[in-house]
Amino acid sequence: MSDAAHRAWLEAQLPVLVDAGLIDEAAAAGIRAHYGSPEDLAAQRRNRLLAIFGSLGALLVGLGIILLVAFNWEQLSRPMRTLAALLPLVTGQGLVAYARARRADSTAWLEGTALATFLALGAAMALISQTYQVGGTVEGFMLVWALLGLPLAYVTGASLPALGYLACVMAWAGLRFGAPRLPAYSLLIVLVLPPLIARLRADRSSSRGALMLWLLTAALLEWMALLLDDLPQAWVLPALAAGLALIYLADGIVEPRGAVGLWHRPFQVLGGTGLAILGLLGSSFGFDLWRAAELDALGPAQGLTLVGLLLGAGLLLWRADPERRQAKLGLGLLPASVLLGTALTGLGAADGSDTGATLASLLLNLHLLAAGVWQIALGTRRNSLALANGGLGLVLLLVFFRFFEADLGLIGRGLAFIGLGICFILANVFIARRMRP
Amino acid sequence: MIPGRWFWPAFGLMVLLQLALPGRMILQHEQTLRQGTEHRFKTAPVDPYDAFRGRYVALGFPDTQARPSAELAALDEAERQRLDTLYATVERGDDGFSSLGQLLLAPPAQGDYLRLPADRVSLMPGDGPARVDLPFDRYYLTEGLAPEAERLYRERRSADAEAGQAWLLVRLRAGRAVPAGLYIDDRRIEDLARTPGD
Numbered sequence: 001m002s003d004a005a006h007r008a009w010l011e012a013q014l015p016v017l018v019d020a021g022l023i024d025e026a027a028a029a030g031i032r033a034h035y036g037s038p039e040d041l042a043a044q045r046r047n048r049l050l051a052i053f054g055s056l057g058a059l060l061v062g063l064g065i066i067l068l069v070a071f072n073w074e075q076l077s078r079p080m081r082t083l084a085a086l087l088p089l090v091t092g093q094g095l096v097a098y099a100r101a102r103r104a105d106s107t108a109w110l111e112g113t114a115l116a117t118f119l120a121l122g123a124a125m126a127l128i129s130q131t132y133q134v135g136g137t138v139e140g141f142m143l144v145w146a147l148l149g150l151p152l153a154y155v156t157g158a159s160l161p162a163l164g165y166l167a168c169v170m171a172w173a174g175l176r177f178g179a180p181r182l183p184a185y186s187l188l189i190v191l192v193l194p195p196l197i198a199r200l201r202a203d204r205s206s207s208r209g210a211l212m213l214w215l216l217t218a219a220l221l222e223w224m225a226l227l228l229d230d231l232p233q234a235w236v237l238p239a240l241a242a243g244l245a246l247i248y249l250a251d252g253i254v255e256p257r258g259a260v261g262l263w264h265r266p267f268q269v270l271g272g273t274g275l276a277i278l279g280l281l282g283s284s285f286g287f288d289l290w291r292a293a294e295l296d297a298l299g300p301a302q303g304l305t306l307v308g309l310l311l312g313a314g315l316l317l318w319r320a321d322p323e324r325r326q327a328k329l330g331l332g333l334l335p336a337s338v339l340l341g342t343a344l345t346g347l348g349a350a351d352g353s354d355t356g357a358t359l360a361s362l363l364l365n366l367h368l369l370a371a372g373v374w375q376i377a378l379g380t381r382r383n384s385l386a387l388a389n390g391g392l393g394l395v396l397l398l399v400f401f402r403f404f405e406a407d408l409g410l411i412g413r414g415l416a417f418i419g420l421g422i423c424f425i426l427a428n429v430f431i432a433r434r435m436r437p
Numbered sequence: 438m439i440p441g442r443w444f445w446p447a448f449g450l451m452v453l454l455q456l457a458l459p460g461r462m463i464l465q466h467e468q469t470l471r472q473g474t475e476h477r478f479k480t481a482p483v484d485p486y487d488a489f490r491g492r493y494v495a496l497g498f499p500d501t502q503a504r505p506s507a508e509l510a511a512l513d514e515a516e517r518q519r520l521d522t523l524y525a526t527v528e529r530g531d532d533g534f535s536s537l538g539q540l541l542l543a544p545p546a547q548g549d550y551l552r553l554p555a556d557r558v559s560l561m562p563g564d565g566p567a568r569v570d571l572p573f574d575r576y577y578l579t580e581g582l583a584p585e586a587e588r589l590y591r592e593r594r595s596a597d598a599e600a601g602q603a604w605l606l607v608r609l610r611a612g613r614a615v616p617a618g619l620y621i622d623d624r625r626i627e628d629l630a631r632t633p634g635d
Contacts, residue, residue, distance in 0.1 A: 078467075082463055085459065086456070086459065089455065089456070089459075090456075093451075093452050093455070096448070097448060100444060100448070121455055124459055125459060128459050128462055128463060129577075130493075130577040131466075132462065132463070132466035132470075132615055133573065133575065133576055133577060133615060133616035134462070134466070135572055135573055135574040135575050144458070148454065148455050148458060151447075151450070151451040151454060151455070152451065154439060154447070154451075155439055155444070155447050155448050155451050157439070
């Protein structure tokens with residue numbers, strides 16, 4: 001039910017409660033004041049719509065200007081093109097000043113003008129590059145655009161230029177991907193954190209807050225990929241598992257609390273999905289995830305990276321409040337199993353056999369199965385359908401993948417399925433006994 | 438948002454910064470176009486696309502080698518890694534086309550030269566000729582003209598070995614190069630693409 005529907009329901013219920021003598025008129029008025037009048041809600045909705053349409057309008061106009069610029073108006077003289085390049089930028093800057101002076105309380109004006117200026121900046125640089133035949137790569141262009149646009153996020157406090165900056169920086173790192181970009185990328189991400197965190201503190205639960213969190217999570221994932229790019233192949237899996245667990249477990253710090261949907265939980269969604277995919281790939285007996293994994297020695301920085309990620313994930317799990325810790329235990333502990341699997345594979349590879357890799361896959365199967373069952377049991381105990389369904393989903397995916405795995409013989413698969421079925425029946429009996437009054 | 442009284446000074450600084458960089462680019466390129474020396478570089482155009490800056494022809498150059506100076510050749514690998522900028526002299530040949538001459542650690546006292554970021558130069562061991570990735574690697578055209586320009590170049594090139602000679606007119610000043618025109622068979626590419634039969 002939407003806020004408006006909740007409010008309408010409450011409005012209908014209050015006279016009934018007063019008539020029934022459960023609350024008096026004063027209490028009803030107090031409740032109305034607490035949740036805001038229908039007019040307040042309508043005004044809020046109107047402002048939100050204005051902000052969305054204002055931002056979308058600015059985005060479309062800005063992108064349209066970039067496309068017009070990209071056409072290359074060779075009929076225009078150089079001074080005219082220079083003027084055409086700078087005019088949208090100066091207009092945008094003027095509108096930002098106007099928004100601050102006259103419309104300081106309007107999110108639509110603030111976000112719309114800041115975004116339009118950010119895009120006009122890109123258009124100006126593009127047209128000047130075109131006019132003077134400036135060479136250089138697309139990623140170099142994105143970096144200069146990002147750095148020149150960043151002050152908009154600080155000065156106006158709007159979230160959209162910060163998001164634009166983040167998108168440009170991610171494109172810069174992604175277009176020429178490699179570990180040497182890591183220090184600069186880290187610094188570039190840190191540069192945008194102050195305005196981003198300030199905005200998130202103000203409205204983490206809004207759609208804009210959710211958008212910021214999704215982009216921030218994506219930027220963190222890219223940072224982690226750059227970090228892992230330098231590691232020897234065998235150590236990438238435990239480091240990746242630890243990094244994903246860090247993101248998965250950091251949701252309690254970054255994401256809004258309370259009953260919000262998955263749209264507001266990118267850390268949990270992306271971290272959890274990443275861990276589940278990694279676990280499922282690692283649990284496959286036919287997939288080459290554990291192959292070619294001789295344990296090469298790690299350099300000091302590489303060792304520190306791996307230990308740091310593992311300790312970080314462990315610390316987050318340990319420091320989480322008991323309720324969250326229990327709920328996240330299954331996937332949160334996956335890095336430990338992946339590390340053990342890596343060690344087993346490495347030891348096996350040293351002898352030239354596949355036994356270590358097979359044991360590692362078996363270990364991951366057991367881990368995912370235990371994690372799924374644990375989550376189902378926890379969900380049942382807490383009456384949380386989401387938790388129980390998450391666990392059930394994990395187990396079903398595991399079963400689905402194993403059923404179709406051609407590398408396992410029919411007899412092996414048959415026995416494994418019977419064993420699994422018995423485990424489920426036993427778990428069911430156990431849960432039913434525990435829930436008996 | 439930057440609070441109260443700090444907003445306007447911060448806003449002013451932001452506006453200055455956002456206008457200063459494009460402004461500086463415009464100024465430097467205008468000066469080079471107006472006062473720079475003309476050089477022609479033989480080239481071969483192909484037609485790619487840049488989502489932000491539009492359609493252009495990418496320029497490939499047949500001869501981009503430069504001889505390292507004695508000082509440069511004497512540097513060991515670690516010293517070469519630390520290099521930030523190099524300078525290549527530009528020499529005009531008897532056929533009227535220019536090519537790179539010597540690769541230096543500092544700008545030459547006289548004559549035209551190109552200022553090159555070190556990562557655009559692939560040095561060979563010792564005094565072997567270095568390969569230079571020239572800084573003018575694209576020429577922007579309107580959406581319709583760029584593919585047409587490439588087609589014309591290919592057609593003329595395959596029809597007659599002597600025809601389809603493409604060259605880029607570049608103006609050089611204080612190490613900076615600004616392309617001033619792309620020509621095929623001595624005709625500006627914009628004119629040629631519009632009226633190929635003339």
